[in-house]
Amino acid sequence: xxxxxxxxxxxxxxxxxxxxxxISGMYFGWNLGLxxxxxxxxxxxxxxxxVMYVCFSFSYTELACAIPKAGGGFDxxxxxxxxxxxxxxxxxxxxxxxxxxPAIAIAxxxxxxLSFPNIPVFGAAFTVYLIFTGLNIYGVKAAATFELFVTxxxxxxxxxxxxxxxxxxxxxxxxxxxxxxxxxxxxAALPFAIWFFLGIEGVANVAEETKNPQKxxxxxxxxxxxxxxxxxxxxxxxxxxxxxWEKIVFNADGSVSDSPLPLAMALVVSxxxxxxxxxxxIGIFGLVASFHGLILASGxxxxxxxxxxxxxxxxxxxxxxxxxxxxxxxINMALGLIALVSGKTGEIITIAVxxxxxxxxxxxxSLIKLRNSEPNLERPFRVPFYPILPILALIIGIVCLISMIxxxxxxxxxxxGVILFSFILFRYFYKKY
Numbered sequence: 001x002x003x004x005x006x007x008x009x010x011x012x013x014x015x016x017x018x019x020x021x022x023i024s025g026m027y028f029g030w031n032l033g034l035x036x037x038x039x040x041x042x043x044x045x046x047x048x049x050x051v052m053y054v055c056f057s058f059s060y061t062e063l064a065c066a067i068p069k070a071g072g073g074f075d076x077x078x079x080x081x082x083x084x085x086x087x088x089x090x091x092x093x094x095x096x097x098x099x100x101x102p103a104i105a106i107a108x109x110x111x112x113x114l115s116f117p118n119i120p121v122f123g124a125a126f127t128v129y130l131i132f133t134g135l136n137i138y139g140v141k142a143a144a145t146f147e148l149f150v151t152x153x154x155x156x157x158x159x160x161x162x163x164x165x166x167x168x169x170x171x172x173x174x175x176x177x178x179x180x181x182x183x184x185x186x187x188a189a190l191p192f193a194i195w196f197f198l199g200i201e202g203v204a205n206v207a208e209e210t211k212n213p214q215k216x217x218x219x220x221x222x223x224x225x226x227x228x229x230x231x232x233x234x235x236x237x238x239x240x241x242x243x244x245w246e247k248i249v250f251n252a253d254g255s256v257s258d259s260p261l262p263l264a265m266a267l268v269v270s271x272x273x274x275x276x277x278x279x280x281x282i283g284i285f286g287l288v289a290s291f292h293g294l295i296l297a298s299g300x301x302x303x304x305x306x307x308x309x310x311x312x313x314x315x316x317x318x319x320x321x322x323x324x325x326x327x328x329x330x331i332n333m334a335l336g337l338i339a340l341v342s343g344k345t346g347e348i349i350t351i352a353v354x355x356x357x358x359x360x361x362x363x364x365x366s367l368i369k370l371r372n373s374e375p376n377l378e379r380p381f382r383v384p385f386y387p388i389l390p391i392l393a394l395i396i397g398i399v400c401l402i403s404m405i406x407x408x409x410x411x412x413x414x415x416x417g418v419i420l421f422s423f424i425l426f427r428y429f430y431k432k433y
Contacts (some may be wrong), residue, residue: 014203016148016221017293019201019227023154023366024290027237027283028107031193031260032346034245036183037185039178041152044186045193046236048396050229055393057225058383059367060201064217065381071304072201072297073363078308080366089362090305091419096355097298098332099201104338105129105293110258111284115277116366125340131334132292135298137319137326141317154286156230162238163263164317167273168268169241176244187403191353194400196232198349198356199290200225201363202297209361218381225299239264258345259283295329302328309430350408354415357401364394 033042060073068292069075073093078086109121135146179185188433239248239260249259257263262280269275281317303325306315319326340350367390370377383389405412 004043011216011223011375013218014216015223015227016151016202017093017296018203018220018224019155020147020151020403021202021293021297022072022197022224022228022290023151023158023231024104024107024287025196025219025288026200026231027154027261028110028258029103029195029345029349030174030192030236031239031248031326032256032349033189033195034240035249035256036094036134036192037187037189038180039176039180039240040173041180041185041191042189044183044238045189046232047360049190049193049197049400050232052360052393052396052400053200054225054388056364056397057200057221059390059393060362061218062379062383063363063367063370064221064382066204066379068217071301071306073359073366074301074304076366077362078368080369081362082421083310084427087191087310088419089359089366089420089429090310090356091303092302092358092362094298094305094332094355095415095418096198096359097202097294097351098350099348099355101294101298102131102342103352104287104294105127105336105340105346106345106348107258107348108284108287108291109279111287112263114259115280126337127334128288128291129139129337129340132295134411136329137324138300147289147296147356150285150289150292153282154289155227155231157279157282157286159284159354162234163266164275165238165242165268168239169297171241171415173244174237174241174301181254188407189402190400191350191408194353194356195349197225197228197249199294199296199297199350200228201356201359202293243267251378252405256346278331280318290422295332299325299329302332310426316410335378345410350404350411351415352399353405354412356403357397359420360397361394361401364390364397368394384385389411 003192020041033045036042037045061074064072067075067079070079071090074086074090079091102125105125105128106121109119109124112119112124113121129187181188200221203217203224210389242264248263249257251263252259261283267277302311302315303318304316305311306328308314308316315325315331317327318324342348367383368387371386
C-alpha cells in the first residue's frame with residue numbers, strides 16, 4: 001500500500017494555510033485578555049507575543065526546510081533529542097491542534113446564531129466538525145484551495161471592518177480603564193495574546209505535501225506571519241477604539257462575548273445594516289478558515305505519531321482511496337467533540353496554548369541542538385541572526401509558560417497530568433516497528 005502523501009501545495013496555498021490557521025484569532029478569543037489586563041496590559045502582552053512569533057516563525061522555518069515531515073515539531077525533537085522528548089513534543093502539538101478547533105467551533109455557532117437565532121450554537125458546532133473533517137479526508141489540495149478562498153475573504157472582511165470603525169477611533173475610549181492589575185494583568189492576558197497567532201506553525205505539518213518545501217515553506221510561512229502581525233495590530237486598534245474594551249468583552253446581559261467584532265461594529269452602524277451582516281457572514285468564513293486549517297494540520301501531526309508507533313498504528317495509516325490521514329482525522333474529531341461539549345471557550349483556549357508553548361520551547365531547543373550535533377545537515381534556509389532569534393523566542397516562550405502556570409494552576413495541573421500519564425503509557429507500551 002502506498003503510504004505517501006501527495007505533493008500538491010504551492011507558496012500561495014501555504015500562505016492561505018498559514019493565515020487561515022490563525023485568522024479566527026482576530027475574530028474572537030483575544031478580547032478575553034482585555035478583561036485580565038485592560039488595554040495596556042493586553043497591548044504589552046500582544047507586543048511580547050508578536051516578537052516571540054516573528055522570532056519563532058523564522059527559526060521554525062529552518063527546521064521545516066531541513067526536515068520536511070508531516071510531524072512538524074515532533075519530528076524535529078525526535079531527531080534532536082530522541083524518542084522520549086519527541087513523544088512529549090508530539091503530544092503537546094496534538095493537544096494544541098485538537099483543543100483549538102472546539103473553541104473555534106463554538107465561535108462559529110455563536111456567529112451563526114447572531115444571524116439566525118433559530119440555529120443552536122452547539123448544533124452548528126457539531127455540524128461543522130462533520131463537514132470539514134469530511135473535506136480533509138477527501139483531499140489536501142481541495143482542502144487547501146478552499147482554505148485559500150475563505151482566507152482571502154476573511155482578510156478582506158477584517159480590512160473592511162477596520163475601514164468602517166477606525167474613522168470613529170477615540171483615544172479617550174481606547175484608554176478608558178486602560179490597566180487592570182498592572183503587570184500582573186499583562187501576564188494574565190498572555191494566553192489570549194497568543195491566541196492571535198496560535199497555529200501558525202501548522203504550515204510545517206504539510207511540508208511533505210509541498211511541491212518544493214526547501215523554497216516554498218519560507219515564502220509561505222514568512223509572508224503569513226507578516227500578514228498576521230499587521231492584521232493583529234489593526235484589529236486591536238479598530239475594535240477597542242470605538243467604545244472601550246468593556247464594550248467588546250461583555251454582552252448586554254453581562255456575559256462574556258465570543259463575538260467582539262460585531263459588538264464593535266454595532267457601535268458605529270445599525271444591526272440592520274448591510275455592513276453589520278456582512279461582517280458576521282464573512283466573519284464566519286474567517287472562523288471556518290482556522291477551524292478547517294487546524295483540522296488539516298492536526299491530522300498530519302497525529303498520523304506521524306501513529307506512523308512511528310507512538311500511538312496506535314492505525315492512526316499512522318493513509319487512506320488508500322484519498323491518500324489522506326483518514327483515521328487520524330476521525331479520532332481527532334471525536335476528541336474535539338468531547339472538548340466542545342464543555343462550552344468553556346476560555347479554558348479550551350488556555351489548554352491549547354499550553355500545548356503550543358511546550359511545542360515552541362522544545363522546538364527552539366531542537367534547533368540549537370541540531371546546529372551543534374548535525375552541522376552538516378542540509379539547511380536550505382538558515383534563520384538570520386542566529387542564535388539571537390531562536391534564543392529570544394525560547395526565553396519569551398518560557399516566560400509565557402511560567403506566567404500561564406501561575407495564573408492557571410488547575411488547568412496547568414490537568415495539562416501536565418495528561419502529558420505525564422500518557423508518557424508513562426508510552427514508555428510501557430512503545431515498541432519500534
